[in-house]
Amino acid sequence: MRATLQHWINDADSVRHLRFFSIAQTPIQLARITNRPEDYYISLVGELFRSMDADASRDDWAQLGNAFLQFSIETSDEQLRQHGIAREEATLYAAASFYFGDYPASACLAMRRGARPSENQSLQAACYDFLARPPVLESEFALAVRESLRAGDMPRLARMTESTRLAERRALQEGPGPWIAAKLLHRLLTSFNRSHVRAVLPDGNLEFWQPLVASLLDRQPSTWEFFPSQIDAIHGGLLASVDSYSLQMPTGAGKTTLCETLLYWHLKRTPQDVAILLVPYRSLASELRGTLVRRLNAVGIAARCAYGGTVPSGEEIHALADVQAVVATPEALSGLLGADPDFASRIGLVICDEGHLLDGGERGIGLELLLARLKARQARHTRFVFMSAIVPNIEQINGWLGGTNETVVRSSYRPAIAEFAVLRPVGDGVRMEIGLEMHPHEALERRFSIDGFLARRDxxxxxxxxxxxxxxxxxxxxxxxxxxxxxxxxxxxxxxxxxxxxxxxxxxxxxxxxxxxxxxxxxxxxxxxxxxxxxxxxxxxxxxxxxxxxxxxxxxxxxxxxxxxxxxxxxxxxxxxxxxxxxxxxxxxxxxxxxxxxxxxxxxxxxxxxxxxxxxxxxxxxxxxxxxxxxxxxxxxxxxxxxxxxxxxxxxxxxxxxxRQSAGEAVEGSLRKLVEAITHFLARGNLPLTNEFLEANPPIYPLIDGVDATLIELLSDEMGEAQFVAMAQDLAAQTFAAQQLSAASTAHLRAVFALRAGWLVALRREGKIGWARATGARARWIDSVESGLLPRRPNWSIEADPLSDDVRLALFEWAWTLPELRQPVKRAFRLDANVDVKTVKEQFFEIATLWMRGSQYREIADHVGMPMDDLLGVCTQGISYALQTIVEQGVSLLEKKLERDGNVLAEGVRTFPDHLRFGLPNAAARLLAASGLRHRRACIQLGIALQAQPVVGPTQVRTDALASLQAHADAWRTHLGELVYQNTLSDLSSQ
Missing domain, CATH: 3.40.50.300 (P-loop containing nucleotide triphosphate hydrolases)
Incomplete structure (x- = not known):
């Protein structure tokens, strides 16, 4: 871009910000923007057509698009008429600039700011429909483009491209207006032919792709092309290859659609497989449940989410044999692997999103050991796709997962550009003024400052x-x-x-x-x-x-x-x-x-x-x-x-x-840091590494629990101890940490695996290894359940209300004996290091009891005399994760113990973890929550309303709840509030 126009765009941007920020006085040096808008506009138009025949950068195209868009949106009708500028023309130029710069989402957004041309079959209308992608296309040209994509009719698209080239030549004889529209349309279609979904997908014209292409076309806004970041990945072999890949793509660069495409490709070609999309947080899994999972099911791929807890729920493990794609958190996937060995053996593809969370403390250790566990399985080849926006050493991680330097794809493309600014105070006291320095990291010609952005007047x-x-x-x-x-x-x-x-x-x-x-x-x-x-x-x-x-x-x-x-x-x-x-x-x-x-x-x-x-x-x-x-x-x-x-x-x-797009810090993995800390601690105290040492130090628990879970899957009945210990030591080499550690730390890592292998063989001799394998629970807790939980009730088979003191106190008191509960509770209450956590034990139990009885947060806060923000910390950190995880795993292990002894766990005890998880007082409420109702208050109140009726099952409870909501709509609106009522009505009507 010419330097003079760059300065002009900067000045126009500065004037725009002054207007947005209601700064009345425009500096004299910016007067040319307000006094000569027609000259500015002509310069932008000239740059547009010059760039169409040159090699303009994406950044220049984005600047040009934003400059046109600013002109079209913020210039008054009177000013435009005065200078002979058409708003629709400026909007079209904005959208076209974005599209030529490979910003189709911005092009769509810009074009939708304009009015649709009145003549449906004009070239201008064709440009509008092509760029804006309205729900209803009226241009025959745009309809033909979309339907050619749907059908995979590439020859038709080629003929249309040639037709626009000839139309451009003919339009030269008709005048500038028709020629401009024809030239833009031809250039748009030429660019489109390089980026549309059929052109990018391998053998994209095949019928194989039709369901996916139709899904992309039918969503709003309609997706007709891939982003450059997605194109780089697909052209780089992501779909065509069976090798492991790693992708570094900025946030918002289309990872979800790329994952959807990869899952479709893999599972339609190998429908007997299972593909896993690992996501780090429940919030992300919940979001994907309503988008990606729904879309996969719509194209004939059986998909579901699993993110409820470490012990899979009945809904999560129901008919796993029919499931092809699972979106799961690492904790939930670990539970599924143990619950159904056949499901685990079908996994052929694992996509790890937000992979930089290998450095995420305890969760990072769990993630690394889970990936090592999947990587080490001998039964079949598993392909890994590692994704992150922010891992500079992604080649190293890709190599660990079995990829090569040729299977790493890096992209810096962002569908919407990011600008930076910094506040700069000048002066002090009431005379202080704060300027807004724009683009402080860029070349001088791109920088400008909005002086007096904040001042005393504000x-x-x-x-x-x-x-x-x-x-x-x-x-x-x-x-x-x-x-x-x-x-x-x-x-x-x-x-x-x-x-x-x-x-x-x-x-x-x-x-x-x-x-x-x-x-x-x-x-x-x-x-x-x-x-x-x-x-x-x-x-x-x-x-x-x-x-x-x-x-x-x-x-x-x-x-x-x-x-x-x-x-x-x-x-x-x-x-x-x-x-x-x-x-x-x-x-x-x-x-x-x-x-x-x-x-x-x-x-x-x-x-x-x-x-x-x-x-x-x-x-x-x-x-x-x-x-x-x-x-x-x-x-x-x-x-x-x-x-x-x-x-x-x-x-x-x-x-x-x-x-400045600097690389940032390398990802080493929290496992490496923990093993190095163990080495340092042992060397300093000249201590031996033993199982007793490992189990006496809570910071090491994530390591040994992850190792146990990995090894349990590999321990067959016929395998001897020596063979298993050797296999375990070899497995230690499968971790990312092993590729980075010193010789001494590597020896300690191998020793940890060997020690846990020997311990698990002893557990097998006792006939208990299957308990942990079937439940996904921590094997380390088996002894605690037998010696600490089992004696707390005379008979766990005798039926009892799950909310009774008999059941609740037994489970709570046992859970309190574990440091995995006491430490999170201490953090949740924000106690000083020298304060004994016992001082809050009774209050914590009281909060958990009120939660299970269905009390609202405000009622609990009032009852225990705690500020709301403090209470929320206790509920989220202490109850919803720590206590819930311990109780659900403890109950699952207890059930296995009773089964071995020929007894059956009481139903009230078996369902206790769900009552704790959801905070619900009766069976009907529990079933409603487990079936997908999003609001706890609705589950509680509907459960109370239905508790007089026999609880047949989740389907009948949902039917009865929906009938009640519809029959007594006004009363329920008042009782639940409009938001909860409408959402609950939607939840019950959707399944």
């Missing part, structure tokens, strides 16, 4: 008593970050990110400060003015019922702001995510939980802090984690670009490497 308001102006203190960076987010709201959905959850500098503290700030009549945009009030009010009523009107999350949403962090229950997080996804709310305050795979249309991301509180003070986030985070700004199909604003100039040093 924080001044009249004293209601005297009428004199007061100034709200604005020196704190938190205040500036909040004001920045409010000021950019006219540009689109905005997120304020905090690296911490709690404290004054955490997300909760930001929300409290924002709510307080909104009580003042500051001349800044109010988030509620950008929200859809009717929808928000329903969600506010939901939060008030669940958490009370005084909770900061409720107060924030009442003001048009969503508060999102990891302690908020999954059910509520999904409600809040739905509000942001639908743009019912356009400001969200979040921690990293919102960056962990959930796709939301965030236009601007304000980074309040990228430093976390650590054991030694403030610790900067890893560059790769910041990179993953900022990838959430600018979503394909929602924005043509995103903006990341660093609110703290002192922290720009941590963000700048990401803006």
């Amino acid at each position: 924080f001044s308001y009249p004293n209601p008593e005297t009428g004199r102006l007061r100034t709200h203190p604005f020196a704190p960076i938190k205040t500036q970050a909040i004001a920045t987010a409010r000021k950019v709201l006219p540009m689109g959905a905005t997120a304020i990110f905090a690296a911490n959850k709690r404290g004054a500098q955490g997300a909760i503290g930001i929300a409290e400060t924002l709510v307080d700030q909104l009580h003042l009549p500051l001349p800044l945009p109010r988030p509620i003015d950008f929200a859809r009030l009717d929808t928000v009010q329903k969600s506010v009523a939901y939060l008030e019922l669940e958490y009370g009107s005084d909770w900061v999350g409720t107060a924030a949403l009442r003001n048009g702001v969503a508060l999102h962090h990891g302690d908020i229950p999954q059910e509520t997080r999904e409600v809040l995510e739905g509000l942001v996804r639908a743009l019912d709310v356009k400001l969200v305050i979040c921690t990293s939980t919102l960056a962990e795979g959930v796709n939301l249309p965030i236009r601007t991301l304000v980074l309040y802090s990228v430093q976390r509180r650590g054991t030694t003070g403030q610790e900067a986030m890893l560059a790769r984690d910041i990179k993953n985070l900022v990838g959430r700004a600018g979503r394909a199909g929602a924005n043509t670009k995103g903006l990341v604003i660093c609110a703290n100039p002192d922290q720009w040093q941590f963000v700048e490497p990401v803006a």
